[in-house]
Amino acid sequence: MSTEPPAFALRRGRPDDAGSITTVHLRSKRSAMPWLAEPHSDEEAERWVREGLDRFEVWVAEVHGDVVAYVAFEPGNLDQLYVAPAHQGVGIGSTLVQLAKDRSGPPLRLWAFQRNSAARRFYERHGMATLNRTMSLPLQSPQE
Numbered sequence: 001m002s003t004e005p006p007a008f009a010l011r012r013g014r015p016d017d018a019g020s021i022t023t024v025h026l027r028s029k030r031s032a033m034p035w036l037a038e039p040h041s042d043e044e045a046e047r048w049v050r051e052g053l054d055r056f057e058v059w060v061a062e063v064h065g066d067v068v069a070y071v072a073f074e075p076g077n078l079d080q081l082y083v084a085p086a087h088q089g090v091g092i093g094s095t096l097v098q099l100a101k102d103r104s105g106p107p108l109r110l111w112a113f114q115r116n117s118a119a120r121r122f123y124e125r126h127g128m129a130t131l132n133r134t135m136s137l138p139l140q141s142p143q144e
Helices: 015-032 042-055 092-104 117-125
Strands: 009-012 057-063 066-074 077-083 109-113 136-140
Touching: 009 092, 015 042, 015 057, 015 066, 015 077, 057 092, 066 092, 077 092, 109 117
Parallel strands: 077 109
Antiparallel strands: 009 057, 057 066, 066 077, 109 136
């Protein structure tokens, strides 16, 4: 039995990915931040994802044809990055951050919840620096 993580493929997100992206978003968020209130239903979350597919550049990572991660960004702003819990720690998130940096151009800003220390450590490993501390934590990549 192989201990190698499964290979993943990247591609642009499509409107028909909204359901899969929403599933990744909700599972990942609930796993990483169980303390975070959920003021919206799952259906409202999927409508929000559909709107994001029009507003942002969205890329997905697939393993065996299933969406397991996504990133949504625009120039200078990383809006969303979520990796399904079962697929974390194998380089998918790192690849998506680099893709956003390459396509967006520096500096790349994002917000992370201050309590989400795992996300903060992840972004700091990728060169992001804390700009300000609030309930959410803005981070920025260096101006390369």
